[in-house]
Structure formats: C-alpha cells, structure tokens
Amino acid sequence: MTDWIIYAVMLLQIPILLIFAASTHGKIMLSVFVNKNPQWLADHPEFDQPKRYYKWMMAGCYTIAVASLAATIQWVWLQPAPQYRVALLILPLAALMVVFHGFAFAAFKNIYKKIPSKGTVKASLGHRKLFSYVPAPLVWLGFTLNAVVLGIYVWAMFNEVVTTRIALSRIGGLSVLLLICLFMFKMELQRKTNLMEEIFGSNARKLGLYSIVGAVYLGVAVGVLRIAGDIYQLKPLTEIQVFALFSFGLQVYMVIFGLMPKTRRLIANYDKLFAT
Amino acid sequence: MEIEINNNSPEPVYEQIERQIVKAVCLQQLVPGDSLPPIRQLANDLELNHNTVAKAYKLLESQRVIHTAGRKGTFIQPDALANIKLYQQQQATYQLKTLAASFQSRGMTHHEINQLLSDCANGYQE
Known part of the structure; x- marks a missing residue:
C-alpha cells in the first residue's frame, strides 16, 4: 500500500513540480523583473528576452520531466530497482533547482539589468531586521536544536557509535541546510518590495521569513529521525518515506500557491504581455 | 521615512541620497541614534549598484552625520545636526x-x- 502511495507521489511530482510549479514561478519571476519599468517594455516590443528565456527554462523542465517519467517507468515497473527509488524522488527536484537557478541568474543579468530603471524610485530608510518579523526565541531555538543534533553526531563519530562516513554525511547535509537558511534570511530581508507583496500582501516578507524558519525546524525534524535510525536503530519512517512526504508537502504548497487568485491574476498579466 | 531618487536628474544619485538624509536630519525626521538601512538593502530597494549607496554613506560619514558601527549597523551621530x-x-x-x-x-x-x-x-x- 505504502509503495503505491510513494509511486503516486513520484509520478505526480512530474506534472506538479516540474511543469506547473516551474511555469508558475518562472512567470512570477519574469513579472517581477519586467515590473522594473513596464512603460519601457511597452515602448520596446522588440525586447523579447523574457519570452525566449521562459521558453528555454520550460524546455529544460520538459526534458527533466520526460527523463524522470522514463526512468520511473523503467525502474519501478519494467525492471524494478528499489535502490533507485530515492534517486527518482530527489534527482528530478535537484535537476529542476539547477535549471531554475540557472534561468534566474541568466534572466537577472540579461533581462532585469538590461531594463532601465524608472525615472524616480522610492525606498524606505527603515532598517529591516529579522527579529522585527519573527520572534527571536523561535529563531534561536531552531538553530540551537540544530547545533544539538550536530553535536550528537560529532559525539557519536568520536565514540564510534556511528561510522565516520555516516556522521560526516549527516553533519555536512545539516550544515549546508543551515548555511542556506542564513543566506535566505539575508536575501529575504534585503530584497526589494516586489510582486510577492501583491500576492501575499504586506505580510509577504514575514511569510517568507517564517518559511525559512520552517526549513530550520525541518532540519531538526530530519536530524531527530536520522538520530533515531543511526544511533538507536529505530526507523519510524524509512528514508524513501521521508523524501516522499517532503515531495508531497511541496506539491501541495505549489498547487495552493499556483491556484491562488492573486497568483492567477499575475500570470494572466504576464501572458497578456508576452502572448505567443 | 522614504527617500526618492530621480535617475534622469543631472544631480548624481549619491548626492541625492546624501542631500535627502541631511534634510531629514535638519527636519528631525531622523534623530540621533536612528539606524539607516544596510547599504545592500537600500541599493536593492533603489535599484542601484551598492557602490553608489556606499559612496553616499561615505560622504555622510565624512561630514560626521552618520557613523558605521560595523555589523551593528549605521546610525545617525549624536551631534549630527x-x-x-x-x-x-x-x-x-x-x-x-x-x-x-x-x-x-x-x-x-x-x-x-x-x-x-x-x-x-x-x-x-x-
């Protein structure tokens, strides 16, 4: 029974994450960029970079989707290979991250930077601080708990409770997550007020920061599950079940976000601007 | 408190930033101890290169209107006025x-x- 649920999650992530979510977020990102100076864009219809870059990004996503579908059919039904199931869940997402971030970087350089700024630009002189949006104890507790998890693995490694390879992979994975979260805090605080405020209102930044806090606590949750499995040989959830749960949660969020009326309105505006 | 820059003005952007902050201090819209946004935050918000904002902050620091306390941030000096x-x-x-x-x-x-x-x-x- 559980296997079928996992296969369903595996298959559903192809249309939901690789196609629908990629398309939604690509269009939103391009909407943010072109919102820099809509009048200039209207005066320069020959500037078709947004359309071209979006097509290339989606071509990459379709390629990953097709490869993912083929691999899933091959390794789940035609020539079952259970050892590849985690890869079937994770690798398409990892590939999508690479494609999307490459697209974001290229679009920022060749679209956002190329569009001249509007005549006048306003900004607040207020200093945006993390603890003005999220309670300090919540953030400190999250990082402290992660430090405890790291400490437990360091102890376990030096006392040979777990192998060095396992300990280092857990420590490395969690450290990378924490570094990414710190970086994302800074990015979210420093980003300009943009179309995310149009979707989520004035709380957009707060929501973004709370999502990052959620990721910090996700690190704790995964750390606790790993400790239970590695040190106490308790596996309430198998590895594949954890990743399937994560993928499922992500799919639910992406569907809700993508179907929100304000998101649809933003996408409709983008489609009107760059109608093929 | 907001500032506004005009990209089409002959006045350099960093001078526009400096002028408006000085004016805000004179009008007591900014008072001693008030913090200013980090350079990158203001640069992102105004869609400028961060060096432009850094130049404005440097100019204000040379006039002893603001002081930068490293990671703690940038603040209006006690005797800025x-x-x-x-x-x-x-x-x-x-x-x-x-x-x-x-x-x-x-x-x-x-x-x-x-x-x-x-x-x-x-x-x-x-």
Whole structure:
C-alpha cells in the first residue's frame, strides 16, 4: 500500500513540480523583473528576452520531466530497482533547482539589468531586521536544536557509535541546510518590495521569513529521525518515506500557491504581455 | 521615512541620497541614534549598484552625520545636526572665498564685493 502511495507521489511530482510549479514561478519571476519599468517594455516590443528565456527554462523542465517519467517507468515497473527509488524522488527536484537557478541568474543579468530603471524610485530608510518579523526565541531555538543534533553526531563519530562516513554525511547535509537558511534570511530581508507583496500582501516578507524558519525546524525534524535510525536503530519512517512526504508537502504548497487568485491574476498579466 | 531618487536628474544619485538624509536630519525626521538601512538593502530597494549607496554613506560619514558601527549597523551621530551646520558653514565659507577671489581678480574692490554680497543676501531673504 505504502509503495503505491510513494509511486503516486513520484509520478505526480512530474506534472506538479516540474511543469506547473516551474511555469508558475518562472512567470512570477519574469513579472517581477519586467515590473522594473513596464512603460519601457511597452515602448520596446522588440525586447523579447523574457519570452525566449521562459521558453528555454520550460524546455529544460520538459526534458527533466520526460527523463524522470522514463526512468520511473523503467525502474519501478519494467525492471524494478528499489535502490533507485530515492534517486527518482530527489534527482528530478535537484535537476529542476539547477535549471531554475540557472534561468534566474541568466534572466537577472540579461533581462532585469538590461531594463532601465524608472525615472524616480522610492525606498524606505527603515532598517529591516529579522527579529522585527519573527520572534527571536523561535529563531534561536531552531538553530540551537540544530547545533544539538550536530553535536550528537560529532559525539557519536568520536565514540564510534556511528561510522565516520555516516556522521560526516549527516553533519555536512545539516550544515549546508543551515548555511542556506542564513543566506535566505539575508536575501529575504534585503530584497526589494516586489510582486510577492501583491500576492501575499504586506505580510509577504514575514511569510517568507517564517518559511525559512520552517526549513530550520525541518532540519531538526530530519536530524531527530536520522538520530533515531543511526544511533538507536529505530526507523519510524524509512528514508524513501521521508523524501516522499517532503515531495508531497511541496506539491501541495505549489498547487495552493499556483491556484491562488492573486497568483492567477499575475500570470494572466504576464501572458497578456508576452502572448505567443 | 522614504527617500526618492530621480535617475534622469543631472544631480548624481549619491548626492541625492546624501542631500535627502541631511534634510531629514535638519527636519528631525531622523534623530540621533536612528539606524539607516544596510547599504545592500537600500541599493536593492533603489535599484542601484551598492557602490553608489556606499559612496553616499561615505560622504555622510565624512561630514560626521552618520557613523558605521560595523555589523551593528549605521546610525545617525549624536551631534549630527551641529555637524551638518558646521559643514554647511565651511562649504559656504569656501565657496564665498572662491567667489570673492574671482571678483577681485576681475578688478572689483573689497567694498564693491561686500556691497554686492550684501545686496544678494538681502534680495534672497525677500
């Protein structure tokens, strides 16, 4: 029974994450960029970079989707290979991250930077601080708990409770997550007020920061599950079940976000601007 | 409190930032101890290169309007208002001296220069 649920999650992530979510977020990102100076864009219809870059990004996503579908059919039904199931869940997402971030970087350089700024630009002189949006104890507790998890693995490694390879992979994975979260805090605080405020209102930044806090606590949750499995040989959830749960949660969020009326309105505006 | 920059103005952007912050201090919209946003935050919000904002902050620091306390941030100096007035006086003195010197080099006397500057100042007041 559980296997079928996992296969369903595996298959559903192809249309939901690789196609629908990629398309939604690509269009939103391009909407943010072109919102820099809509009048200039209207005066320069020959500037078709947004359309071209979006097509290339989606071509990459379709390629990953097709490869993912083929691999899933091959390794789940035609020539079952259970050892590849985690890869079937994770690798398409990892590939999508690479494609999307490459697209974001290229679009920022060749679209956002190329569009001249509007005549006048306003900004607040207020200093945006993390603890003005999220309670300090919540953030400190999250990082402290992660430090405890790291400490437990360091102890376990030096006392040979777990192998060095396992300990280092857990420590490395969690450290990378924490570094990414710190970086994302800074990015979210420093980003300009943009179309995310149009979707989520004035709380957009707060929501973004709370999502990052959620990721910090996700690190704790995964750390606790790993400790239970590695040190106490308790596996309430198998590895594949954890990743399937994560993928499922992500799919639910992406569907809700993508179907929100304000998101649809933003996408409709983008489609009107760059109608093929 | 907001600032606004005009990309089409002949005035350099960093000077626009500096001028508006100085004005805000003079109008007490910014008071000693108030923090200013980090350079990157303001640069992102104004869609500028961060070096442009850094230049504005450096100029304000040289005038002793703000001070940067490293990672703690950038704050309005306790005696910012007095420092602004002192700086403006120094600037005005320098510019007037330069002007007077140029009038002298064209053959005007001290009396004529004094009279001219006095008339201009009175005319401006009216």
